[in-house]
Amino acid sequence: MQLIDKILQVARTDITILLQGESGVGKDVAARTIHGLSRRSNKNLVIVNCGAIPEGIIESELFGHEKGSFTGAHESRQGYFEKADGGTIFLDEIGDTPKNVQVKLLRILESGEFYRVGSSQVRTTDVRIIAATNRDLWKDVQKGDFREDLYYRLETVNIKIPPLRERQDDIIPIFLKFVKEFAAKYDSVFQGFEDDARELLVSYRWPGNIRELRNVAEQLVVLERSQFITRHILSKYLKGRQHLGSPDNLPMIYTGEHHTDDPLYNRDRELVYRALIELRKEISDMKQLMGTFIYSSLGERGQHRALPVAGSNYPDDQPHRSHDRDYGMPIGMNSPEEDEVEQEFDEQEENPLLNGDKIPSIEDAEKYLIKKALDKYEGNRRKASEALGMSERTLYRKLDQYGLV
Numbered sequence: 001m002q003l004i005d006k007i008l009q010v011a012r013t014d015i016t017i018l019l020q021g022e023s024g025v026g027k028d029v030a031a032r033t034i035h036g037l038s039r040r041s042n043k044n045l046v047i048v049n050c051g052a053i054p055e056g057i058i059e060s061e062l063f064g065h066e067k068g069s070f071t072g073a074h075e076s077r078q079g080y081f082e083k084a085d086g087g088t089i090f091l092d093e094i095g096d097t098p099k100n101v102q103v104k105l106l107r108i109l110e111s112g113e114f115y116r117v118g119s120s121q122v123r124t125t126d127v128r129i130i131a132a133t134n135r136d137l138w139k140d141v142q143k144g145d146f147r148e149d150l151y152y153r154l155e156t157v158n159i160k161i162p163p164l165r166e167r168q169d170d171i172i173p174i175f176l177k178f179v180k181e182f183a184a185k186y187d188s189v190f191q192g193f194e195d196d197a198r199e200l201l202v203s204y205r206w207p208g209n210i211r212e213l214r215n216v217a218e219q220l221v222v223l224e225r226s227q228f229i230t231r232h233i234l235s236k237y238l239k240g241r242q243h244l245g246s247p248d249n250l251p252m253i254y255t256g257e258h259h260t261d262d263p264l265y266n267r268d269r270e271l272v273y274r275a276l277i278e279l280r281k282e283i284s285d286m287k288q289l290m291g292t293f294i295y296s297s298l299g300e301r302g303q304h305r306a307l308p309v310a311g312s313n314y315p316d317d318q319p320h321r322s323h324d325r326d327y328g329m330p331i332g333m334n335s336p337e338e339d340e341v342e343q344e345f346d347e348q349e350e351n352p353l354l355n356g357d358k359i360p361s362i363e364d365a366e367k368y369l370i371k372k373a374l375d376k377y378e379g380n381r382r383k384a385s386e387a388l389g390m391s392e393r394t395l396y397r398k399l400d401q402y403g404l405v
Contacts, residue, residue, distance in 0.1 A: 003030075003161065010157050011037035016109065018094075018154045019132040021161035024211035027132040030161060031090040040128055043087030046080050051093035055393065059101055060117045069118020081114060084127045094131040094154065095140055096393075102147045109153050129154075143401075164206040164213060171202050174210065178217035188221050193229035200231050204238050212239075367402045370395070374404075 010017060011034045019027040028047065035045045053061050060070075064079030080089060091097075097105065108114045112124045131154050140146035164171060179190045193201070206212055216237045224233055360368075373384035385395040398404075 003159065006157075006159055007034055008037070010034065010159075012039060014038075014040075014128050016128075016154060016156045017130045018137075018156075018158050019130065019161060020137075020158060021132075021134065022163045022209055023134045024209035025161045025163055026210045027134075027161060028090065028092065029210075030159065031088075031130045031132065034130060035088040035090075035128075038088065038128065040087050044084050045088045045090065046084040047090045047092065048080050049092045051096035055098050058097065059104070062101065063104065063114045063116055065117035066119045069116075073118070076116075079114075079116065081108060081125045081127060082123070085125045086127075088128045088130060091129065091131045093133060095133045095135045095137055095146060099147065102150050106147065106150045106153060109150075145397075164209045168202050171206070171213065172198065175201060175213055175217055178214050179221060182218045182221040186222055186225075188225040190221055191226060191228045193234065194231065196231035197229050197234045200234055200238075208239075363402075366398070367404070370398060370402070370404060 007030060017034065019030055021027055031047070032045065035041060048062070050058065060073075060077070060079065062079050062081060064077050064082055065073050067073055067076045091105075104114060108125070108127075109129060112126060113122050114125065115122065137146055137151055137155075141148045141151050182188070183190050208215070216234075219237050220229060220234070227233065369388060370384070373387050374381070377383040377387070381395055381399075382392055385392045388395065390398075
């Protein structure tokens, strides 16, 4: 209710708004609602995902360009701010904008003035700006990645949208709204779900927030049409960690008779359990990723290392000396290529991330993998980013963050 009240308070004004929240919480929905309730509702709402626009063209996309201002500029073009004149512009992932663009955003916030790329003519626009981010912009300011003056200008009104796991009362109504929409779209019938399925729907953590909830609703309507949804059916579509255990063999958390009579104690203990389970899963995923990376870096060159067979009668210091038919090398004696592989494995075994019971931090593991990827591809950042499963822009940011530039 506080979120709705705040939106109602600011919607009728032209004040700049910064929406903050995790990915998928519905920041775009909040922006559409604010525009729909504003005095500009009969004008354009232009939605811009700043993180999806390449750095080289984002200035042209936002402010437009003149004919011949750069290669490929065959004609003059309006930018998003001109198209939104009189209405609202929603700048999603504002934290991903480059520094040179941040300066121009600050000017347009203060005076409404801007220049097209390749033009010396000052233009003006009358827009209401709503920005959004899933990052802590103040930390970006402290690191020098985001302009402090622009931060203060954007944060005139800061609306924080909580994740779905903190709004459990909203889960069922939102889910039923999605189900109704998809049932009409696909001409399907949703028969409802049993109490256990309803309980799982509410207790699930929804790491993907409303975006994930919408996806699950659509899958159930399409793939389980006319079926009464049980807990077993629903659990197949929940990809993240589950409140009552999950298919990745994580420990279960029980409710009901195992709790004390103190509701605050129950809630706090449940939050601690969930945090521990998430930590264990993240560490498991990171170890698996590191193992896959090391194996692939050796396997692509066709290199393998024989492992000792359990129950072998040959002592380690007296290897069995029969001859290999293919290479003519006695078994137990390494070729130069095998010595190279063993040395590489020894170096990996000395790595503190792979030794003992010490748990590496996510940052240390990420830094290590980035180094290995760059070494593997001889500094080629495009190939390294593809191997790591991240965008090239994110890799550049990580290199700067960890001082690897």
